[in-house]
Amino acid sequence: MVERTDKTSATHRPLFGEMSPKERIVNWIFAGVTLLMVIVTVISAMVFPQIPPRPVNIFFAICIIMICISVIILIFWYRQGNLEPKFRILIYYILISIINLCVCANLYIHEVGK
Template sequence: MTQQTFDLFRIEGFFAAWDKTLLVKFCAGLYQQLNDLEACLMQEDFSTRIYGTSGLDNRPVFRETSAKDPIIKLVVGSLTSLLILVTLISAFVFPQLPPKPLNIFFALCISLSSITVCILTHWYRQGDLEPKFRNLTYCILFSIIMLCICANLYFHDVGK
């Protein structure tokens, strides 16, 4: 609408009925508003690309800030995955077959928590989540690790 108003006042015949000095100031103001609106649209498009899902996203997971971040994530992810795998196997094998209902419950809780982390990580990689969710993912991973340790201690009757 601002663009149409600007175009209307730039028509040659339109100048005859208006004071040219005021019209020039008015057109300059409209032109400035158009530039401001265009800058806002460009900024909005940039924020959509950062947190939206439009287009391909080649950003690294969790937007690493140092060279150590990928190594830390690889180590934490590998150890957590290994601990989850050992816990799930232990839930169904120890202390004897068939597994106890509590063992199955531990395995179910750990599996659901792991799926939650996988979904959050997937959404984060797509750009649907803000960077602050990285800390939430790490907290959930820590909770899963603690749950796995407790479950393994229970499965193997440690402390009795």
């Protein structure tokens, strides 16, 4: 005898479950800090230490923006349910790496340590 499964119950169930308020706050904090750091870095690369900006500063900004685009794609896939929940930790790791890269770029752009 062939067993029938109810497909309607499986289609209405969310793949990863609902996000808790704590997870939403953590996501917003990561997004806010990363966005702020990237904006500050890109503006600093275009303005400091003089106008016109140095090509290496522009290169720093372009590299950071390209990494951000790849993370945005990962987040989009994760929210659609195409990635497993364990990829959330990878996304957090990459966001922390972007923040560290922005700090290093800002230190270089503003010539700290010379």
